[in-house]
Amino acid sequence: MxxxxxxxxxxxxxxxxxxxxxxxxxxxxxxxxxxxxxxxxxxxxxxxxxxxxxxxxxxxxxxxxEDVRELLRLADKPERPCAEADAIARVHLEAVRSRIARLQALEAELVRMVAACGHGRVAECRVIEVLADQSHAHCLHDGHGGTGL
Amino acid sequence: MxxxxxxxxxxxxxxxxxxxxxxxxxxxxxxxxxxxxxxxxxxxxxxxxxxxxxxxxxxxxxxxxEDVRELLRLADKPERPCAEADAIARVHLEAVRSRIARLQALEAELVRMVAACGHGRVAECRVIEVLADQSHAHCLHDGHGGTGL
DNA sequence: CTTGAACCTATAGTGACTATAGGTGCCATC
DNA sequence: GATGGCACCTATAGTCACTATAGGTTCAAG
Missing domain, CATH: 1.10.1660.10 (Multidrug-efflux Transporter Regulator; Chain: A; Domain 2)
Incomplete structure (x- = not known):
């Protein structure tokens, strides 16, 4: 034991x-x-x-x-006062949520593609639009709508 | 235009x-x-x-x-017969879903920690158990249950 | 026409591994 | 107790995907 x-x-x-x-x-x-x-x-x-x-x-x-190191420090000292641990956790939480959201968008598009494949062709592939979408990017505003990868 | x-x-x-x-x-x-x-x-x-x-x-x-290149080829040739595109999409779909699941587990644990922080201490930090969990790993069976970092 | 920010090429450095070379330890089997 | 061979050791070099630096050129705003 x-x-x-x-x-x-x-x-x-x-x-x-x-x-x-x-x-x-x-x-x-x-x-x-x-x-x-x-x-x-x-x-x-x-x-x-x-x-x-x-x-x-x-x-x-x-x-x-480096982030892993930080999370490990957090786990190593559970008696540490909260301020820093909380800050670290919050930052990572936000990062994690953003990742989840984008992965889910990609998941949906891949599902759509696999489904479309049942009919013999790839159909219009929108994988790029899904991820190229500026909705998660830093700046940007207009949204042009073109396809041409 | x-x-x-x-x-x-x-x-x-x-x-x-x-x-x-x-x-x-x-x-x-x-x-x-x-x-x-x-x-x-x-x-x-x-x-x-x-x-x-x-x-x-x-x-x-x-x-x-390399995977991005593959996805781009997929998008570049929407008229390509499906077999290969479908295979690529399926593989990535699985990878994406696995990522989402693990990120959600981590999210839940970070939420728990941030909530616990409201009370002044980090409380027992289970970030490590959450991610160290073998449920997503390759082999392994027993599950010992210890905490030790 | 000037000035300086943005561009150019080329090369070296970083983070996180991964592979290779050449040698040593461990232990099961004879 | 000798030995065969696989797992281990150190040290170094290579890879991937950038990132930074040096040293020079272009271009557009004033």
Missing amino acids: SGAAYAIGDLARQTGTKVETIRWYERDGIMPAPVRTAGGHRVYTQAHLDRLAFIRHARELGFPL | SGAAYAIGDLARQTGTKVETIRWYERDGIMPAPVRTAGGHRVYTQAHLDRLAFIRHARELGFPL
Whole structure:
């Protein structure tokens, strides 16, 4: 119960990470250096496994490592006064929601395309319009309506 | 109507892209080379603007450029028989849905944290458990339940 | 006609890995 | 207890998708 021990390859398999990447995370500092065997092999704990799984998921979702570091600091110190943690959480929340919205727009268009494909042709593909749409971009105003990708 | 013309800086401003990145996209081939002025300055059309906006959104959503290229080919040839386009669309659809699901889990947890922050402390932060959760990972079975970062 | 912001090319640097080379440890099997 | 071979080690170089810098040219506003 106290001591699940993993080799680097176990961690790699369980999280779908390359062994090299795990070692790189250690050099980077985002993963703590584990204990070593006499021969120098790394020996990981359950905590390492959890942390690595978290990092990988966050990266897959597109958070830069720097943000992941921040989220980890947040998780590391649950007794910290709220101001900063709240700010971090809020910023990420907004980013997450924006991503969800745009992914849902893309999802809808892909569904439409796959459905249209049932009829033998790609039909007019609007994937580009869906994502090129300025509604989520910074500036812009007019909305011209053209198709020509 | 036929001829909106943009300098590279206009495209950059309108899409939130760095000028260097646009030139890089051209060298890369994902953006077609525009007409030049006598002095060598690039002159873009509305089509360029749309395509760039699409590329940027797709990249923000985490698609590698190679996938973006594929989606663009899909959009470029709407008369193409369906098999390949359908396959591409389906694969991306699955990827998109998986992303949405995980982002929503993260969103829920961030909401919970921000709410808890109202009471002065970060409370138990479960951001890590939420994302470290193996439910979306490749292999794995047991689910131990520990918290340790 | 000047001035300076915006453009040009070319090259080097960054973040986050990924691959390769060359060597060592571990342990199951003989 | 020797040994075969796979997993591990370090170090370095390469990749992708940019981003920054240096050093020079163009163009449009005044």
